[in-house]
Amino acid sequence: MELVDLTEDARSLGVILDGQLSFPAHIANLTLSCRFLLYNIKRIRPFLSQEATQLLVQSLVISSLDYCNSLLAGLPLRAMRPLQLVQNAAARLIFNLPKFTHITPLLCSLHWLPVVARIRFKTTKPRMDQRLPTLWQWYQHWPPVRAVSELVKSQPTTKTIKTWPEGASSQLQDCFERTNWDVFEDQDPEEYTSTVLYYIKNCVVNVTVDKNIRVYPNQKPWLTKEVRILLNERNAAFRSGDRALYSAARTNLKRGIKEAKTTYKRKIEDHFNNSDPQQVWRGIQPLTNHKTKSCTTVKGDALLAEERNCFFARYEVKVAETNTGPTPVSNNTIPTVQKHEFAYKANRSTEDAITTALHTALTHLEHQGSYVRMLFVDFSSAFNTSPTDCYDCVPTHSSNTIVRFADDTTVVGLISGGDETAYRDEVLSHHSPLRNLSWTTNTMALVKKAQQRPYFLRILRKNNLQEKLLVSYYHSAIESVLTYCISTWYSSCLTAERTALQRVINTAQKIIGCPLPCLEDLFSSRCLNRAANILKDRSHPGHHLFDLLASGDQWCHCGF
Numbered sequence: 001m002e003l004v005d006l007t008e009d010a011r012s013l014g015v016i017l018d019g020q021l022s023f024p025a026h027i028a029n030l031t032l033s034c035r036f037l038l039y040n041i042k043r044i045r046p047f048l049s050q051e052a053t054q055l056l057v058q059s060l061v062i063s064s065l066d067y068c069n070s071l072l073a074g075l076p077l078r079a080m081r082p083l084q085l086v087q088n089a090a091a092r093l094i095f096n097l098p099k100f101t102h103i104t105p106l107l108c109s110l111h112w113l114p115v116v117a118r119i120r121f122k123t124t125k126p127r128m129d130q131r132l133p134t135l136w137q138w139y140q141h142w143p144p145v146r147a148v149s150e151l152v153k154s155q156p157t158t159k160t161i162k163t164w165p166e167g168a169s170s171q172l173q174d175c176f177e178r179t180n181w182d183v184f185e186d187q188d189p190e191e192y193t194s195t196v197l198y199y200i201k202n203c204v205v206n207v208t209v210d211k212n213i214r215v216y217p218n219q220k221p222w223l224t225k226e227v228r229i230l231l232n233e234r235n236a237a238f239r240s241g242d243r244a245l246y247s248a249a250r251t252n253l254k255r256g257i258k259e260a261k262t263t264y265k266r267k268i269e270d271h272f273n274n275s276d277p278q279q280v281w282r283g284i285q286p287l288t289n290h291k292t293k294s295c296t297t298v299k300g301d302a303l304l305a306e307e308r309n310c311f312f313a314r315y316e317v318k319v320a321e322t323n324t325g326p327t328p329v330s331n332n333t334i335p336t337v338q339k340h341e342f343a344y345k346a347n348r349s350t351e352d353a354i355t356t357a358l359h360t361a362l363t364h365l366e367h368q369g370s371y372v373r374m375l376f377v378d379f380s381s382a383f384n385t386s387p388t389d390c391y392d393c394v395p396t397h398s399s400n401t402i403v404r405f406a407d408d409t410t411v412v413g414l415i416s417g418g419d420e421t422a423y424r425d426e427v428l429s430h431h432s433p434l435r436n437l438s439w440t441t442n443t444m445a446l447v448k449k450a451q452q453r454p455y456f457l458r459i460l461r462k463n464n465l466q467e468k469l470l471v472s473y474y475h476s477a478i479e480s481v482l483t484y485c486i487s488t489w490y491s492s493c494l495t496a497e498r499t500a501l502q503r504v505i506n507t508a509q510k511i512i513g514c515p516l517p518c519l520e521d522l523f524s525s526r527c528l529n530r531a532a533n534i535l536k537d538r539s540h541p542g543h544h545l546f547d548l549l550a551s552g553d554q555w556c557h558c559g560f
């Protein structure tokens with residue numbers, strides 16, 4: 001009796017079976033044969049058209065991938081990856097594109113499902129036959145993935161718009177010219193304004209016509225009234241049966257759609273040409289399909305708004321009063337609130353406020369046996385309940401410094417010899433020590449925020465926006481985040497933190513396709529520009545940190 005040797009693999013009907021039914025040998029053999037076929041087709045690709053190449057690839061390669069692929073259902077993605085790479089190479093060969101071309105648009109253009117999706121589609125949508133009663137019964141009782149009741153169709157919405165008929169503008173102009181505006185005069189400005197506005201609104205309603213239109217959820221933003229007219233003309237020509245008329249209507253429709261898309265593209269690009277960040281985000285919204293949340297407007301009090309306006313403008317009044325005559329100031333005078341108030345003044349910013357607080361603290365820490373305590377106060381939560389006098393925080397002791405930007409106030413206590421009496425008296429025992437001057441938390445927060453912005457940059461690049469518009473978006477949305485108060489914290493950052501920040505710029509540079517200034521150059525230029533602006537302003541709190549050299553044409557920084 002002859003013994004039969006056991007084998008790890010067995011071939012049956014072109015499929016290599018193994019003991020674990022994981023099909024590694026079958027996948028490797030199938031990948032090798034498909035690669036060989038693609039290699040031979042690539043050699044004759046310059047002599048073939050795209051249609052002929054697609055026919056060859058589908059008949060030789062794709063048919064091999066689809067042969068008995070239902071046996072591979074349920075395998076991990078790692079095992080299926082070689083077959084997916086073969087399909088990707090086949091799609092790139094049809095369009096004659098390089099190796100690293102993005103594959104998703106190509107598969108969509110060819111109407112090809114990925115390999116795993118093709119297997120899932122074949123196994124979940126089988127052709128039921130009378131020869132497979134058991135399989136038919138099993139699929140018949142299989143629960144659906146989603147209930148039919150959960151599929152909700154989006155209904156079109158009705159929107160009311162105002163249309164201006166022909167001659168409406170001239171009628172409105174004649175109405176305004178014949179109006180006697182003197183009858184609206186009133187001693188109360190608010191009553192006068194409301195009356196005039198109501199009359200103008202009434203005149204506009206008389207010359208305009210309200211029209212209800214239906215807005216569909218899948219309506220294209222570039223679909224204008226002219227395109228709809230051409231579309232109706234094309235449909236009418238199709239129903240008439242006239243070939244020549246239908247061909248002309250199709251040509252006109254294609255030309256109209258192209259012009260409408262060009263006009264809409266220019267409209268979107270105009271948002272990016274504007275230096276206003278709000279206009280830039282308005283241009284991004286239609287590209288990203290971002291829908292703003294509806295917010296309700298709170299009706300405010302006009303007297304409260306006027307009171308707050310007077311409060312925020314109080315420093316201008318005080319400065320004007322102090323400039324009426326020369327006032328001698330001694331060297332021991334405590335800095336006034338105007339000196340360290342960095343809001344509502346020219347050439348003042350949050351960067352100046354942070355730098356002043358840090359310089360005061362670090363200069364004091366150079367002395368032996370000294371330390372600094374800082375209290376950070378935000379009055380915005382108590383803005384409507386606190387009296388306005390509490391915002392004029394003048395230090396009562398010379399060892400304390402108060403730095404404020406609008407409602408954010410920082411009390412810096414310079415403590416020597418362990419005596420905290422002056423500081424505790426300043427903050428009324430509600431103090432919070434700052435134990436470590438580390439910028440890691442700030443840097444990581446900036447990196448996390450900036451890493452979200454390249455997503456929109458990729459969308460703009462995908463929509464074929466001009467390079468200068470992409471650079472403009474980078475400056476307004478990414479660089480502005482990375483360089484916020486950069487002259488204050490960048491020199492104290494760790495090498496790993498600087499690398500993380502620079503990595504965001506490198507990513508944006510690859511997306512745009514043009515060189516961008518590195519973070520080190522941005523830091524140097526911002527510091528030089530800020531120093532130049534401080535030197536021009538003698539009233540700036542940091543002006544005394546610069547000394548004029550003996551040559552008389554250069555300045556040096558003596559703060560640290």
